[in-house]
Amino acid sequence: MTRKISLLILIIMLNNFLFGHFTINGHDILDNDGNKIMLRGLGLGGWLVPEGYMLHFHPGDPAGSPTSIRNRIVELIGEEKAAEFYAEYLKNYVTAQDIQQIADWGYNHIRLPFSYKFLDPDTISPIFVDDGYEIIDQCLEWCKTAGLYMILDMHCAPGGQNHGNISDSDGTARLWTEEKYQIKIIDIWKEIAERYADEEWIIGYDLINEPVLPEGYNGLDLRTLYMQIRSKIRQVDNNHIIFIEGNWYASDFSYLDPIFDTKMVYSFHKYWSENDQASIQSYLNLRNKTGVPLWLGETGENSNHWFAEMAELAENNNIGWCNWTHKKFAAITSHYSASLPEDWEIIQNGNPTPSEAYTILMEFAENLKTEKCKVNPGVTPGYLDKDFLSSNYPVKEHSIPGEIFAVDYDIGGNGFAYLDNDYYRPHWEGNFPWNRGYEYRNDGVDIEKCNDPLSNGYNIGWTEDDEWQNYTVNVNHQGNYDITLRIAAQDGGKIQLFQNGLAITDIIDISSTGGWQSWTNKKINDIYLSEGNSEIKLKFIQGGVNISKMNFELKTAGVDRQPEDFILVGKNYPNPFNSSTMIPLKVSEPALLTIDIYNIFGQLIYTLNNRKISGEYNFPWNGADNFGKDVSAGIYFYKVRIKNNVTTGSMLLLK
Numbered sequence: 001m002t003r004k005i006s007l008l009i010l011i012i013m014l015n016n017f018l019f020g021h022f023t024i025n026g027h028d029i030l031d032n033d034g035n036k037i038m039l040r041g042l043g044l045g046g047w048l049v050p051e052g053y054m055l056h057f058h059p060g061d062p063a064g065s066p067t068s069i070r071n072r073i074v075e076l077i078g079e080e081k082a083a084e085f086y087a088e089y090l091k092n093y094v095t096a097q098d099i100q101q102i103a104d105w106g107y108n109h110i111r112l113p114f115s116y117k118f119l120d121p122d123t124i125s126p127i128f129v130d131d132g133y134e135i136i137d138q139c140l141e142w143c144k145t146a147g148l149y150m151i152l153d154m155h156c157a158p159g160g161q162n163h164g165n166i167s168d169s170d171g172t173a174r175l176w177t178e179e180k181y182q183i184k185i186i187d188i189w190k191e192i193a194e195r196y197a198d199e200e201w202i203i204g205y206d207l208i209n210e211p212v213l214p215e216g217y218n219g220l221d222l223r224t225l226y227m228q229i230r231s232k233i234r235q236v237d238n239n240h241i242i243f244i245e246g247n248w249y250a251s252d253f254s255y256l257d258p259i260f261d262t263k264m265v266y267s268f269h270k271y272w273s274e275n276d277q278a279s280i281q282s283y284l285n286l287r288n289k290t291g292v293p294l295w296l297g298e299t300g301e302n303s304n305h306w307f308a309e310m311a312e313l314a315e316n317n318n319i320g321w322c323n324w325t326h327k328k329f330a331a332i333t334s335h336y337s338a339s340l341p342e343d344w345e346i347i348q349n350g351n352p353t354p355s356e357a358y359t360i361l362m363e364f365a366e367n368l369k370t371e372k373c374k375v376n377p378g379v380t381p382g383y384l385d386k387d388f389l390s391s392n393y394p395v396k397e398h399s400i401p402g403e404i405f406a407v408d409y410d411i412g413g414n415g416f417a418y419l420d421n422d423y424y425r426p427h428w429e430g431n432f433p434w435n436r437g438y439e440y441r442n443d444g445v446d447i448e449k450c451n452d453p454l455s456n457g458y459n460i461g462w463t464e465d466d467e468w469q470n471y472t473v474n475v476n477h478q479g480n481y482d483i484t485l486r487i488a489a490q491d492g493g494k495i496q497l498f499q500n501g502l503a504i505t506d507i508i509d510i511s512s513t514g515g516w517q518s519w520t521n522k523k524i525n526d527i528y529l530s531e532g533n534s535e536i537k538l539k540f541i542q543g544g545v546n547i548s549k550m551n552f553e554l555k556t557a558g559v560d561r562q563p564e565d566f567i568l569v570g571k572n573y574p575n576p577f578n579s580s581t582m583i584p585l586k587v588s589e590p591a592l593l594t595i596d597i598y599n600i601f602g603q604l605i606y607t608l609n610n611r612k613i614s615g616e617y618n619f620p621w622n623g624a625d626n627f628g629k630d631v632s633a634g635i636y637f638y639k640v641r642i643k644n645n646v647t648t649g650s651m652l653l654l655k
Contacts, residue, residue: 021239022149022203023263027318029241029293031149032200039203039295039320040311040384041109041151042102042335046325047093048114048135049155051166054328056340057348065165066115066156076347076357085358088365090135093327096142097370102326103146105335106384109203110148111297111322112139113155115168119188120158133195144201151243151322152192153206153297158184162212162249175208175225176217182225189229193237204241205233206267206297210249219247219255227260234261243267243295250297253283257290266290267297272428275309277317284317296321301333303434304382304442305414306424308389323383327373332435332442335380336373340364378411379442389635390576390652392417392535394472400529400552401476405456406486406538407440407447409469415635415650418469420444421602436462445469452519454486455548461516463493464543466639466648471536475499478531480556485522486548488513493544496646498537499529501569503645510545519548526555541646569640569647572621576652580622583649587642590614594641597621600634613642623653 022037023030031037046054052064057072074082102110117123118132136152143150159181160169167173175181189207196202207229211222230242241263246253250269266286273279287294296314300307300323307323314321327336341363346352352360366372377395381388392412398404410417423444425432435441437448439458446462460469483497483505492512497505504527513520529552538550570584585593593613597606605625621638624630633655640647 021200022241024241024265024293026291027287027293029203029265029295029320037108037320038315038318039109039322040107041111041320041322042105042107042326043111043113043153043298043322043324044094044139044326045113045155046328047090048112048118049166049168050089054325054331056329056344063165065168065170067168068165072347073361076352077354077361081354081358085361085365088362089368092365092368094139095370096145098326099139099142099148100146101370103148105380108147108149109151109322110139110143111151111153111206112136113153113209115156116154116158116185116188117156117168119191120184122184140199140201149201149203151203151206151297152196153209154185154189155209157181157208158188161208162210163214164212166210173212173214175211176213176221182228185225186229186232190232190236193233193240197237197239202240204243204263204265206243206245208245210245210269210298211247212249213247219252222247223255223260226256230261238263241265243297245269245297253286257286259290259292265293265295267295269298270296270310271299271301272425272432274426275306275313277313280313280317280319283319294319298322298324300324303424303444304378305389305444306434307379307382308385308413309424311383312386312389327368327370329367332376332438332440333379335376336370337376338367338373341367376442381411382442389413390416392470392472398471398473399476400473400536401481401554403549403551404471404473404536405458405549406460406469406547407445407456407458408471409445409538410472412470413635414444415637416470418443418445418467419637419648419650420446420467421464450548451517452486452488452548454519459488459546459548461546462543463540463545463547465540466646467543468537468539468648471538473534473536475529475531475534477554477557478529479554479558480526481529482553482555483524483527484551484553485524486519486550487522488516488519488546488548489544490516491544493540494542495545495547496539496541497524497527498539498647499534501535501537501571501647501649503647504528507541516546539646539648569642569649571649572638572651576654577623578654580620581651582618582620583638583640585613585617585619585640585642586615587613591642593617593619595619596639596641598637598639599631600636605631605636 021032028036050066050069052058057064057069140150156168157175159174159178160167161173161175163169163171163173226244242261243265245267268283283294296319299310299321325334328334329338330340331337341360343360347360392410395408395411414423423434434444436446439449440447447458448461450457450459487510489510489512493510495508505524572581572583590612593611595608596604599605633653635650635652637650
């Protein structure tokens with residue numbers, strides 16, 4: 001009996017040792033109960049590392065660095081007032097409310113970027129805090145209450161780990177050229193590890209964010225420093241995972257294998273790229289070679305559709321991820337957007353008095369409070385809604401009779417909530433705007449600020465042929481409606497409206513109004529709408545038309561009729577499909593039908609020309625091109641032409 005009790009105690013002790021903290025098992029990351037976990041996280045960028053592009057200070061190197069920003073503020077209002085500003089800035093940027101909201105959205109961890117200056121006794125400034133550990137500890141307590149785990153990320157290393165302002169460098173990555181900075185980072189990480197060695201809510205340590213080694217240095221130098229940091233950490237902490245980022249902004253892992261720790265995860269970053277297997281294959285090769293997990297430690301700064309594709313790609317390949325970032329100023333890509341003070345340009349470029357500058361800066365800090373921020377619709381679902389790419393649902397409640405602002409189209413993926421030719425940024429070089437106006441929404445729909453006094457301050461612009469938006473609405477009364485479109489056009493275009501796939505208007509010709517912000521009404525009379533929950537589609541048959549809103553006025557209630565010459569194109573079914581799908585069609589009299597099917601790049605892959613149909617007809621598509629060759633899995637778009645009517649839809653082929 002004594003031997004059995006001793007064995008049981010030993011097993012319990014081993015379990016506690018093995019599963020008290022996050023660890024790894026092959027390609028999997030395990031939580032502190034020993035269960036496999038898919039990390040879905042959110043970075044707290046901008047809080048402890050103020051970055052120029054996020055705060056709309058000069059983003060050029062090194063003018064947008066945390067130190068240059070601080071120096072500008074001290075120059076404007078002095079050390080004492082600057083300390084007051086930073087106290088408010090830190091207090092408002094991230095709060096317990098923010099952390100709880102992140103958990104409520106469905107994330108399971110945060111990545112906390114920090115500057116070494118918060119923790120280095122030689123450089124701590126009263127402009128920040130007396131003890132940088134206090135702010136980390138407070139955030140950790142908020143995370144525990146909310147049920148969120150934390151990864152600590154040294155975002156600004158001593159001397160600067162790259163030449164950019166994001167590392168708070170002076171333009172030279174001195175971490176690699178001056179030994180004193182390497183000694184300092186090693187000592188700071190040992191102190192961090194000693195302090196948090198037993199903390200189970202910390203997943204691990206992201207040792208150096210986005211290193212870029214200068215000319216004459218390579219991955220061997222990076223590996224050597226990582227191994228020195230790891231050695232010091234393991235003297236005091238064998239519990240936590242260490243996350244290793246590659247050279248050139250966490251993309252180049254040359255010389256970083258074989259592994260040099262039993263709790264080691266490779267962390268790569270992914271921005272401005274295609275979301276295909278090729279985009280991550282080199283990292284998968286590294287994982288297969290070394291046998292340890294991958295973590296996508298930073299990603300984002302793209303459209304909502306891209307976010308959803310990224311998350312799907314990562315999770316299909318057993319890779320956890322963490323997006324950047326939860327709150328920024330005047331931004332559409334973050335979950336929250338804070339408003340810039342009206343006179344912010346004076347802080348950037350002007351010469352305000354100390355009193356004027358202090359007032360503007362304190363308003364800037366006040367605007368960071370979550371309750372004062374705008375929630376960017378679609379960003380959170382883009383990351384976390386598994387059906388985002390193949391569905392649409394209302395961004396807000398719309399009722400007819402009533403008005404609908406054009407920019408309040410549904411939430412969802414391209415081809416479901418809307419169809420736009422440019423809906424994500426596929427490359428880092430060059431400019432690929434998905435929303436050319438960079439206003440209001442983070443989708444492919446192009447939106448700009450609007451001077452129309454009857455608008456909500458925004459309009460859809462830069463419209464192109466065959467683009468459209470869907471609006472989920474509740475039609476309270478069936479009957480005939482007068483529809484008034486609020487439009488502006490330089491040269492003119494063509495619009496058509498649909499209800500549940502049925503064309504409810506003829507093609508509407510829009511003439512020039514005299515300019516892109518010269519607004520006028522376009523009224524269409526006696527349009528029949530059926531009652532109930534519906535999808536209203538606004539389609540640009542020919543682009544070149546700006547629109548700010550639609551107004552639906554009931555003229556004759558209770559009418560129950562079908563237009564004499566009707567054409568109905570329903571949604572394909574099943575959708576998604578893995579072998580074949582049907583597109584339902586219905587016409588009131590015999591008519592010639594043309595169907596074109598395009599891939600996601602807009603390439604025509606299949607055409608059915610001049611088939612005469614009558615009554616109801618189901619067009620089958622078996623996932624093959626014009627040559628009978630099976631196409632690959634992915635999103636496809638169909639365009640149906642019957643008489644003068646054109647209808648489009650999207651479908652998802654799975655294999």
